[in-house]
Each structure stands twice: as C-alpha cells, then as structure tokens.
Amino acid sequence: MDKIRKRFEKINYYTLLKYFLSYFFLLSFLLLCFFIAFRKQLRTAYSTARDNSIQEKLVLFQQSFNNDLDHVFNIHYNLCNNTNLKMLRYSCDSSWYSSLGITDMREFASANPLVSDIIYIQKNGGNVLACKNYIYKSNDEYYFSINHKALKIPVGKYGHDNKNTMVYIKNQELSLLLLFPNVASNKYDLFYVIDSDEIITRFNNMLSEEISGVYLTDSENHMITASGEHSVPPVYRLTDSFGLQKNDEGDEIIYTVPLHTNLFLTVCFSKDVLLRYASKAFINMYMVFAAIGCIGFLLILFGMRLTYSPLHRLSKKFADRTGDNKGLESQLDFALSSALQEQSKLQEKIEKYHSIMKESVLDTIVNENGEEITAENMDRLFNGEPGSLMFVIKISAPAEGEGMAWVTRNFQDFFLGTFPNNDSFCIRLEITPKYCSYLIYYGGQDQDKYNVIKYLLHDFYEEYGCRIALSNGSSSPLDIPNLYANAMQAGNYWDSQPLAFYDEMDIPKDSAYTYPYQELSSFASLLQQLKFEEAKKAIRSFFRTLDQTDFPAFYSRSVLTEVLTTIITNMNQQNIKFSAYNNIYFETLYFIRSFSYEQKSSDIYDHFLMLLSLFEDELSSLTIKSGELQAFINQSYTSTDLTIAMLAEKFHVSIAYMSYLFKKYFNEYFSDYLWKLRVAKAKELLRETSKPMEEICIAVGYENASSFRRKFKKELGITPSQYRSGMEPVVENSRNDGQ
DSSP states (O other): OHHHHHHHHHSOHHHHHHHHHHHHHHHHHHHHHHHHHHHHHHHHHHHHHHHHHHHHHHHHHHHHHHHHHHHHHHHHHHHHTOHHHHHHHHOSOHHHHHHHHHHHHHHHHHTOTTEEEEEEEETTTOOEEESSSEEEEETTEEEEEETTEEEEEOTTTSSSSSOOEEEEEEOSSOEEEEEEOOOSOSSEEEEEEEOHHHHHHHHHHHOOSSEEEEEEEETTOOEEEEEESOSSOOOOOOOOSSSOEEEEETTEEEEEEEEETTEEEEEEEEHHHHHHHHHHHHHTTHHHHHHHHHHHHHHHHHHHHHHHHHHHHHHHHHHHHHOOOSOHHHHHHHHHHHHHHHHHHHHHHHHHHHHHHHHHHHHTTOOTTSOOOOHHHHHHHHSOOTTOEEEEEEEEOOSSSSOHHHHHHHHHHHHHHHOTTSSOEEEEEEEOSSEEEEEEEEOSSOSOHHHHHHHHHHHHHHHHOOOEEEOOOBSOGGGHHHHHHHHHHHHTTTTTOSEEEGGGSOOOTTOTTOOOHHHHHHHHHHHHTTOHHHHHHHHHHHHHHHHHSOOOHHHHHHHHHHHHHHHHHHHHHTTOOGGGTHHHHHHHHHHHHHSOHHHHHHHHHHHHHHHHHHHHHHHHHTOOOHHHHHHHHHHHTTOTTOOHHHHHHHTTOOHHHHHHHHHHHHSSOHHHHHHHHHHHHHHHHHHHOOOOHHHHHHHTTOSOHHHHHHHHHHHHSSOHHHHHTTOOOHHHHHHHHHO
16 A cells, blocks of 8 residues: 555646646547537438428429329310310200210319319300309309309409419308310300319328428419418518429428419428437437547547656656656756757857858968958858859059058959949958958859959959959859969969969869869768778878878868868768767867968878777667668568668668668678579579469569569570570579689
8 A cells, every 4th residue: 555655646646637637628629529510410411301302292292283284284175175065055955965065074074183173154055064063153253152152253254365374262251273274265164173172182191290381372372272280371482483492481491382373382391390300319329429438538548648658757857857846847848948958059069160160161271461251251151142153363562563551452442342232242361472362252143253253353453553363263162272272373374464364274284282172072972882991091092192292281271171071971961979079070170270281180180080980980889780681681572662772761771871781791782682582582483383474573573574584694694484494594504613
C-alpha cells in the first residue's frame, strides 16, 4: 500500500485532469456533431423517400384518372353515333328507341367505373334519357331529383363550344360533378355524371399515416370531394397548371397535380408524422451511441497512455531543475525555453562564424591603409541582387600633379557622381605612393555592365590622366582575391597600354597568380565521395604549390580559406555536429587570417589533417554494420527499385557515404555486387525452371528483358538461351583460367 500511495503522489493530477477533460470534451463534441448530423441525414433520407413515394402515387392517380376520362370520351363518341339514339331523334315512335338507347347507355356506363350516370336530352322531341337518376323539366330548365331533392342542371351552356368541360354544380342540398364533352349537333345534349364514391375510394387508397387528406378541387379551390381528416381543402399557391407542384406550408407539405382543365388533386403531407418516424428510428440508435461512447472512453484512456505517459516520463528529466509543481507544461516550458536560449546562443555563434567568413575573404586583400568596409556593404557583397557584378581596378598616380590622396579623392567623387542612385558603391582596398586599388560593386538593372565600366574608366583617364587597369567581372565575393590578382597583372602592361583591360589582354594562363579553381573543385569532389586519403594528398599538393612559389599574402589566404570552407561544408552536409570541430575550425581560421603563410603554414597543415581525421572518425561512429547492409541487399535484390539512393534513404545517410561504405565493406562497387546477385539467381532459374525469359528478368529485378540479355551476353559470353541449353559461360571460363 505504501508503494501504491507513493506512486500516486508522483502523479501530476493538474496535468492529468487537463488531458482527460480535453479528450473528454473533444469526444463529446464529436458525438454531438455526429448525433445532429445523423438525425438530419435520417430525416432527410426518410423525407426524400416519402416524398418520392407520394409523387409516384399522385402521378399514378393522374394517369389512371386521365385514362378513365379518355375512356369516357370514347363512350361519348360511340353514343353520339349510336343508331338507337339517332333513330330516337328522327322517329315518331320514341318509346321503343328510348328503351333501346337507355339500354345502350347503361352498358356504356357500367364499362367505366368513373361514370355513375349518362344523360341524353333531345331538344326537339323533349326526350330525356338517364341511366340511373331521375331528371325532369320545369319552366324550360332541367333538374336532377335525388331523394326528393332537386339540383338545377346547366343544360345547353356547355358541350357545344368545342371544349371538353368538367363542371361542378351544387346547391345547399346536392352537388354533382358533370362532364360535358363536345357535341357537334345542337339538337341534343349528351353529358356524364362522375361517380364521387369511386373518386373517394381511390382517395382512401392513397391515405396513410403521414397523408392527412386528399382533395379534389376546381380552379377556384372549391372542394368537390375529399377524404381524410379535414373537410376544408388547404390553401395553396398554384404556379403551374400542367405539372406536379409542391408547396411547403409550415406544418404540412401540399402536393397538387392537375387532373383536367379545371380539376386539381391535392394531397396534404404532415411533417409531424415524419418527425415521429425519424425520432423513432433514432431512438433505436441510442444503444449504438452508448456503445460508441464506451469505445470513445476507452480511446481516451488509450490516448492518454500514448500522450500523457511519455510527457510525464519526459518531465521527470526537468522536474529537479524547475521545482514547479503546477503542471508538466510549465516544466517543459522551462526546459524548452532553456533550449531555445541555448539555440539562440548557437545561432549567434553561427552568425558570428558567417561574419568571420565574410571578413576573412576580404581580409585577404584589404590592406591596413584600405578603406573600412561597413556592415551594409558587406551584406550587399554577399547577398547582392541578381545581375550584380564586382570588379577590381588599379589606378596609378598622374605623371604630373598631385599625389595618390588627390587621385583617390577625385575618383570617389567621380564614381559617386556617376552612380547617384545608391545601386553601386566602391571600396578602397589599398593605397601606395605609386598606385591605389578599388573594389567596385555594380548593381541595378543595367545591361552590359562590363562595357559601362570601361567607358566610365576611359572618361576618368581622359579627364585626370591616370593610368587604369581593370579586372574581369564576377558575381561571387569569393572571387575578389582573384579579381585583385587579375587587376595587378593587367597593370603590369601600363607601359604599352595606359588603359589595361584584363579580358582584352593576352595574359599567359599559367600566371603565378592563377587561382586553382580546378584543384579546389577536385578537392571538394573527393570530400563528397568521402575519399579521405586522396583528400589528404590533395591538401599536401596545395601546400607544396604555396611553398614553391612566392605568392602574395592575399593569394595564400584565399586558397587556404577556401580549403577550410570546403571541409566544413562537407562536414555539415554529413550532419557532423558543429560542436565536434568548432575549436579546431576557429583556431585554423585565426591562423589563416592573423599570420602570414610562412609563420603558420605547418600549424595550418596539421589542423587541416586533424579536421579530416575528425571528419572520418565522426562518420565511423555512425557507421552502418556490414551485416545489416548485406542482409537488406540479399532480401531486396530482386526488387526493381533497389538502387544506391534507396539504400542511402533506408539507412538515413547520403548517397556518397553509402557508396563509400559499400566500397569499404565489399571491396567492389554497388552496381557490380548487385549484378552478381541477380545473375546468380537468373542462372539458377534458367537451369532449374522452364519460366520464360521475361518472368525471370522480373524475378531478378530487371524490367527490360532485352537489356538483361545484352548484359548477360556481355558478362558471360553466351546468351541466356544458350546457358539454359547447357552451354558453359565463355567469359567466366576464361577468367577462371586466367586466375
């Protein structure tokens, strides 16, 4: 118990509670969103399904009603041409034909469920025929008589206007729906009584729990017949008299479909019923949500184990330093703040290192009597805009007149007057009794900057009579020492050319001051390939060259600085920590910048070798075991994706370092080693299986069968087919014989 109590005392409940509540509220919010979204989607899905069902019912009802009306029109056509009714209109003995006509009318009426009665009224003879109801004439008007109740019929008003009209007539006691088809003759009227009971029966078939009412109305919203809860038809806005219309009227959705020219079928759909159905379905999902909540709670505990526990263990490393018991965040905040401070100090060191590097480049040529370089100009030299160029010029004192102080003063005024927009500037590198030198930075958007500088110097020469030497141009500040050397060499030709332009002069390329670009590039390539022994030989070659010739101080400093920079750059690329070599680096840089080559050449050489040895040792500490590398290759050599780049990515090293390790471990290049594995497997498959060549190529990691055949023939002297047939390799045999 004491151990358990002590364990709980170590738990930081402040942070634990915050973690738990953050997960809990997040889970609750997600469940709530899911609850709302699910409820909305369920309601929408159910509403869409019921909406489609109702519209299908309405369309079917419309089609059925129209089909029955078409049948009525067929009956009407037959009755208009009925022989008995025609004979009735022209016969004196009307009783016989009246009996036959009524019989025919009853047969036609019984054939259509929508028709309850057919009325035939002959004007000249006064004959009135009806299948079912009693009709009489009074005061030149015709009336229906149903259960001793009379209803006036608008005979003659419809039926002769070339329209098929459906009329709803009513009084306080009776109401009927009459269909007046077109009658070509004025001698008689023939119309039909629509059976309201049949319509109500059809309405009842459409009723359901969510459909509260079905109504048949005319164009003025007068109810003809209805079925459902309400006796009053709903008010709706009719916008289209030819198709199905849907109106949302608050608690109900009203569907309206035209049945005839002036008849409309209306259905009321209750939203309350829809909500009850959706709620009922959602209630059945409560258990599912409860289960999800339980699973979510377990996920909270699991998430806290994944996040809080590591944080808690991590905070133990800083708890003693902070003494803060409020929470793990404050402890880690203190730790990270300290780390950021250390990082800030390191960044300051790096910036200082960059500053020293910049100064070291310029210190190689700026003499004690040179002009001080401001920080702004330093940044512009190393971070100049695209298209900028740098030149070095050498100016002699005039043959007669003032000294070099007068020359420098006039040149700076001349230069600043020529470039007043601050895009360019000049820096005096040195001044002697015989000449002075300037570094010119030419920025801006001007094109052909070299010729502009030439014309500028020509004008200065014409005005002041000073001989001038101009170097070639460069955009890299690392070339400044070389530009200086070129300007000095061009100045050696003043006796024949008072305006000496380096690019236009035939100066020997093997000049003592020629900068060793090719040698430095080869040295950088050796370091990229991690060939340390050859890199050490290259350094010895640099020092032998510097020892054999009396180079100016700027030349030696520039070469040594670039060698040092190349080593440090490659160490950074291989992720060697700066703290591992910073002391040696700064000491070497101090020797290069502060002493002449003759004073510290031996120490600088030893420091270069120390840096290379440290470089190699640091890489060895990160070395991949040969067994791991060989096991991975043996497992993956049949993959077409296996390359030296894939290996480097797999083991988190550079491609150059992986090539270096492979050559070191297996004494051969990666491509040769991989080919041996693949060809051995291919030979096994060729001899032991009957698989086609294409499948064998894919099985050993080659996508191109023709490429594999060519390499197979080149390496073994025979084709894969010849090897399969039993022929021995020619090349291998000759090699074995030679061995």
